[in-house]
Amino acid sequence: MIHILLSRWRQGHRTLPYPKTIPVLPGRFRGLPRIDAQACPEVCHVCAEACPTEAIELGPTGPDIDLGKCLFCDLCVEACPKGAIAFTRDHRLSTRDRDHLVLAPDQELQLAEKLNAELMRLFGRSLKIRVVSAGGCNGCEVDVNVLGTLAWDLGRFGIQYVAAPRHADAVLVCGPVTANMELALRKTYAAVPDPKIVIAVGACAISGGPYYRQEEQLGGASSVVPVDLFIPGCPPHPLTILDGLLRLLGKLEQEGRITSVKA
Amino acid sequence: MSDIQFAPCRNGRALLMKDVPELLFPEFQDEILQAVNSGKRLACLCADAELRLFAVLADDPAGALWIGRTRLDHPHYPSLTPHCPQAHLFERELAEQFGIVPEKHPWFKPVRYHASWVEGRDAWQRTGPIEPGVTDFFRVEGEEVHEVAVGPVHAGVIEPGHFRFQCHGETVFHLEIALGYQHRGIERAMLGGPHPLSLKFAETVAGDTTLGHGWAYCQLLEGLAGIEVPPRSQWVRGIALELERCANHTGDLGALAGDAGFLPTASFCGRIRGDWLNLTAELCGSRLGRDLLRPGGLRVDLEPEVAKMLTSRLAQIWGDTQNAIELLWGAASVLNRFEAAGFVDPIQAREVGLVGVPARACGIEQDVRKDHPFGPYAEHPVALGLAQSGNVHSRAWVRWRELQASHAFLAEAFEALADSATDPKPTGTMALAPESLCVSLTEGWRGEILHLAVTDASGRFARYKIVDPSFHNWxxxxxxxxxxxxxxxxxxxxxxxxxxxxxDL
Known part of the structure; x- marks a missing residue:
């Protein structure tokens, strides 16, 4: 017993102070990508060709990046002859609308808005989430799970993962939704009482991710259920996932979190 | 194997197809059965659409690998499984993929519930849609016998799978595991590659084993292209692989503590696992080690100053890890639970061909890093984690021993790399040897990872086989x-x- 107490003393209190302060992200962290339209040469397709998931398409003002398809792999950055693409250190990536994930050069990302008044009344102080892993690589699950540890302590925001759809307010989907998981996802969604929300975590759940061409999968959660929150990444950093969840619940302004992150 | 007909091969070295003699099926079968009877291991058995079968045999204590092949005249052959249980899942897999029937297979069911790759040739003559988990499960009949079905969706943040328990009261007579829900077609997607996404597919075979599988893929390409990776880059790869092992072993020991109701270690380790992942993120920006590796070397190198910074972070994390895990071994309630549960007979473990942590927990001295060394492990060996009892305690203890060994490796590596200059970044594309074969093994944190590629006349993948340790161990x-x-x-x-x-791949 004394050893347990001594350990407790040594290990200390380790819950992150977020959202009061932003945890230090690793030096090589790749957050929101930015394309500098001034530096981007005209009629150049190199970045689009380098992208393995066709996340970059040439739009009217230059290359548009679809964060829902992006694997944050850096190949476009390496390919660009002018150094016009960079991944910033901004971890905030979530949106309410699939279309908002497609970013033109220099365009601001329209971050997720909070739920409507009725849903805020129901879920604003208590959101129970059923996680469905539907294909994919278990990478997103790793970083979804980590929010439950004492370092992040999801419970202090009133958010909790639950074991049954009947206890849930939301379904959180990881993976591209394999053909073999379609029925299970439909049944889980149907078993969650109305009103309910769906959260798609990771490139797979948004667009099929690296598997987008495979006929064994359906191309993401919205092929099966209506999605209310998109959290991009491959996998998204736990901070990105938490940021998305807290924005959905309108928690960030309330708790006095800083409003901008330095690039 | 005195009168050996399979071709000897080395981990990560390519062979020309013509140097691997095509045996008649009976010779191929005899060779495998004899080898397995004399204590060798069937590391891989797979087929392709042209009815060719390939097998990889491993003699781990001798550090030897062999590869053999045959070609069937018809899509059926007498099953090896009745004489060699190690073949049982491989034979079900090749039946499902290519409609080749291993006749008299004693447990002949689909593996991943997908359509055959060869149109019109289905091993079970199925014509309609294929439903996952719908098969003839083994059932125990009798008074007071009942069946418990769990999944595919589980109660936690866990991947999907379906489990059927045949129970008598609390006692489990039999458990059957039906998987395939995560099947997204990775092996099929590799065909015709390497493609721009091939490395990503390897990294996402199992996201928690990004480095184990990513390295196996890179090593395979390097073997087929005849490229040597600079020693310092190999060391950095080794660092990343050991960090992956440390993160997962720490997480597992914490979760084991949680399942035994011992909360201090459970909650400490949940956090410390993240600290390990954050070290990996310092290498490449991704906690799971995405985009660190690149065929030929590294996408981002570990600069001396970063190595120096990581040395002090390692010391801090290691202190916390040691402190959290050592509590387990002093808690009688934990030891009681660990020792009384989950016994696997070491003889059966060999028969079914377990690999990795569960094999070493049965006293089987097997570790790719020792037996078929790759990357830095020939020059910088890691101590083998071993236990003898085959129960939950042994599997926990092996993880603890491996954590200690990995920490020693990491401490040495960080110190050495803090004083040495980085390697040039690999550039250009790789031309792979045509009409060749290569077997690439790594030791991921779960155990042996095998990637095998067969190239066509233009040096593209004609077959790409992936064996995750879980395939052997379920x-x-x-x-x-x-x-x-x-x-x-x-x-x-x-x-x-x-x-x-x-x-599920």
Whole structure:
């Protein structure tokens, strides 16, 4: 017993102070990508060709990046002859609308808005989430799970993962939704009482991710259920996932979190 | 194998197809059965659409690998499984993929519930849509016998799989595991490659084993292209692989503590696992080690100053890890639970061909880093983690020993790399040898990872086979449950902590 107490003393209190302060992200962290339209040469397709998931398409003002398809792999950055693409250190990536994930050069990302008044009344102080892993690589699950540890302590925001759809307010989907998981996802969604929300975590759940061409999968959660929150990444950093969840619940302004992150 | 007909090969070295003699099926079969009877291991058995069969045999204590092939005249052959249980899942897999029927297979069911790759040739003559988990499960009949079905969607943040327990009261007579829900077609997607996404597919075979599988893929390409990776880059790869092992072993030991109701270690380790992942993120920006590796070397190198910074972070994390895990071994309630649950008979472990942590927990001295060394491990060996009892305690203890060995490796590596200059970044594309074969093995944190590629006349992948350690080990979990209480399933399951997506591909 004394050893347990001594350990407790040594290990200390380790819950992150977020959202009061932003945890230090690793030096090589790749957050929101930015394309500098001034530096981007005209009629150049190199970045689009380098992208393995066709996340970059040439739009009217230059290359548009679809964060829902992006694997944050850096190949476009390496390919660009002018150094016009960079991944910033901004971890905030979530949106309410699939279309908002497609970013033109220099365009601001329209971050997720909070739920409507009725849903805020129901879920604003208590959101129970059923996680469905539907294909994919278990990478997103790793970083979804980590929010439950004492370092992040999801419970202090009133958010909790639950074991049954009947206890849930939301379904959180990881993976591209394999053909073999379609029925299970439909049944889980149907078993969650109305009103309910769906959260798609990771490139797979948004667009099929690296598997987008495979006929064994359906191309993401919205092929099966209506999605209310998109959290991009491959996998998204736990901070990105938490940021998305807290924005959905309108928690960030309330708790006095800083409003901008330095690039 | 005195009169050997399979071709000897080395980990990560390519062979020309013509140097691997095509045996007649009876010779091929004899060779495998004799080898397995004399204690060697069937590391891989697979087929392709042209009815060719390939097998990889391993003699781990001797550090030897062999590869053999045959070609069938018809899409059926006498099953090896009745004489060689190690073949059982491989034969079901090749039946499902190519419609080749291993006749008299004693447990002939689909593996991943997908359509045959060869149109019109289905091993079960199925014509309609294929439903996952719909098969003839083994059933125990009798008074007071009942069946418990769990999944595919599980109660936690866990991947999907379907489990059927045949129970008598609390006692489990038999557990059957039906997977395939995570099947997204990775092997098929590799055909015709390497493509721009091929490395990403390898990294996402099992996301928690990004480095184990990513390295196996890179090593395979390097073997087929005849490229040597600079020693310092190999060391950095070794660092990344050991960090991956440390993160997962720490997480597993914490989760085991949680399942035994011992909360201090459970909560400390949940956090410390993240600290390990954050070290990996310092290498490449991704906690899972995405985009660190590149065929030929590294995408981002570990600069001396970063190595220096990581040395002090390692010391801090290691102190916390040691402190959290050593509590386990002093807690009688934990030891009681660990020692009484999840026994796998070491003889059966060999028969079914377990690999990695569960094999070493049965006293089987097997580790790719020692037996078929790759990367830095020939020059910088790591101590083998070993235990003898085959139960949950042994699997936990092996993880602890491996954590200690990995920490020693990491401490040495960080110190050495803090004083040496980085390697140039690999550039250009690689031309792979045509009409060749290569076997690439790494030791991921779960165990042996095998990637095998066969190239066509233009040096593209004509077949790409991936064997995650979970593919060998899921059956071990079923064995561990025999005669146990069903309430011990979570503890036993966690002591294996196998990958669903790595199995399902």
């Amino acid at each position: 059956f071990g979990l079923a064995l561990a449950l025999r005669g146990e209480q069903i309430s011990d399933f979570p503890l036993c399951n966690k002591s294996f902590n196998l990958s669903y997506c790595g199995h």
